[in-house]
Amino acid sequence: MTKPLPLAALLALALSACVSPAVPEGPSRGEFASELVVLKDQGPPKGPKDACWQADIRPAVIETVTEQVLIKPEILADDGTTTPAIYGTETSQRIVEDRATVWFRAPCAAEMTVDFIATLQRALKARGLYLLPLTGVLDGPTRTAIRRYQSPRGIDSDHLSLAAARDLGIINTDLGRT
Numbered sequence: 001m002t003k004p005l006p007l008a009a010l011l012a013l014a015l016s017a018c019v020s021p022a023v024p025e026g027p028s029r030g031e032f033a034s035e036l037v038v039l040k041d042q043g044p045p046k047g048p049k050d051a052c053w054q055a056d057i058r059p060a061v062i063e064t065v066t067e068q069v070l071i072k073p074e075i076l077a078d079d080g081t082t083t084p085a086i087y088g089t090e091t092s093q094r095i096v097e098d099r100a101t102v103w104f105r106a107p108c109a110a111e112m113t114v115d116f117i118a119t120l121q122r123a124l125k126a127r128g129l130y131l132l133p134l135t136g137v138l139d140g141p142t143r144t145a146i147r148r149y150q151s152p153r154g155i156d157s158d159h160l161s162l163a164a165a166r167d168l169g170i171i172n173t174d175l176g177r178t
Contacts, residue, residue, distance in 0.1 A: 032163040033154025037103045045103050054106035056157040061097040066090070104155060105162035107171060112138065116170070120160065123168040124149060 036058075037045045044053035068087050075083040107116070114136035121142055124130035130145035143158035150157060150164050165171040 031154055032104075032150060032161060032167075035104045035161060035163045036155065038100050039103060047105070050108075052106050052108035052162075053103050054157070054159045054161070055101050055103050056155075056159060058097075058100045058102045058156070060095055060099040062093050063096045064091060064093050104157070106159060107162060107165055111171075117142065119170050120165070120168070121145075123170050 038058075039045060044055070047053065067090055069090050070085060071088045072086040074085040077083070117138050118134045118136035121130050121132075121134045121136070124142070124145040125134070127149065129148050130142060132141050135142075146160050146164070147156065147158040149168070150161060153164070153167075155161050155164070162171065
């Protein structure tokens with residue numbers, strides 16, 4: 001004769017069946033810095049036929065170093081008294097990375113329609129970056145949201161890159177892969 005299971009054991013067994021599978025991770029954040037092209041010459045890069053390019057300025061990176069330096073050393077007199085050392089602060093700066101014009105692929109002007117920009121705003125809104133009503137206008141708040149999306153991914157610009165448009169899912173993923 002089998003004994004009935006206690007109520008607690010039945011509840012534990014029932015709840016163990018309710019364990020949901022692991023929640024899938026969201027899409028990984030793309031890295032767009034590889035899309036940047038720095039040229040010594042003027043004008044956009046020679047690229048695929050009909051490619052559209054956008055230029056932006058990458059500011060110089062300047063490092064400031066502050067250090068304590070000995071101005072006058074400690075003096076020990078014959079009678080055992082000491083004159084303390086005198087220190088000063090010296091600050092210097094150096095350019096770590098020069099200012100440069102960077103180029104990246106961008107959606108062409110003909111693609112930047114009211115509907116496309118509204119779709120862009122919707123994609124940015126879904127990620128919590130654009131909080132205003134959808135207008136279809138590439139205005140200041142939209143540009144700020146674009147920069148907030150692209151900057152952590154390597155393109156610090158308020159101009160939409162083709163890589164960001166692909167990553168947001170608002171443009172064909174095969175476009176511009178040549």
